[in-house]
Amino acid sequence: MDDFSWLRLPAPEAARRLLGCELERTLGPDTLRVKIVETEAYSQDDPASHTFNGRTPRNAAMFLSAGHAYVYLSYGIHSCLNIVVGREGVGEGVLLRAAEPLEGLETMRRLRGQDGRALTNGPGKLGQALGIEVGMSGHDVALPPLRLIAREPLAPERVVVTTRIGISKAAELPRRFYDAESTYVSVKAKRP
DNA sequence: TGGACGATTGACT
């Protein structure tokens, strides 16, 4: 049995810990599996978070207990997947920005109409590759058809911490985490 | 009820 008690940690810690974990998506007869390689933390006291101004019909799932899914529609087009973390009743979550395909690549190629790194190297791409829709917001990720699988934490020296991508508020906070060894990361930090 | 604004992507110069 997987131990997910660490999902109740504050978002930045949970975001770091989610790296290396896997997602298993059941889609009809197909099983898709990916390894998480890039995350971003959003907490309620963060102006960049959807929950900063309190609970609304859209973000209600982020106030559920840790281990639920929060899915939102980005730019009217892309379904982006978050894992709710932190304490129940507090709007806190981790955006899954990129992952490495492990199983079901044929189906991902079909869903994406792309191949290679472009399959899952961005939040909208990942959502599309896994067939995620906003209707899945509030789903318990301990259960099919979208299941989180715990893995050993990445070695700390393997985790790169940077500012988040594509936001205007609180853009300076170091709340993005990625696996330095993955080629599926959406945006790599510039070399010093 | 109107309108500005995205936790993005892909096509194009």
Add this chain to the structure above:
DNA sequence: GTCAATCGTCCAA
């Protein structure tokens, strides 16, 4: 590098 696509959400009026 620039930029349009596209539409739900939220708040001001």
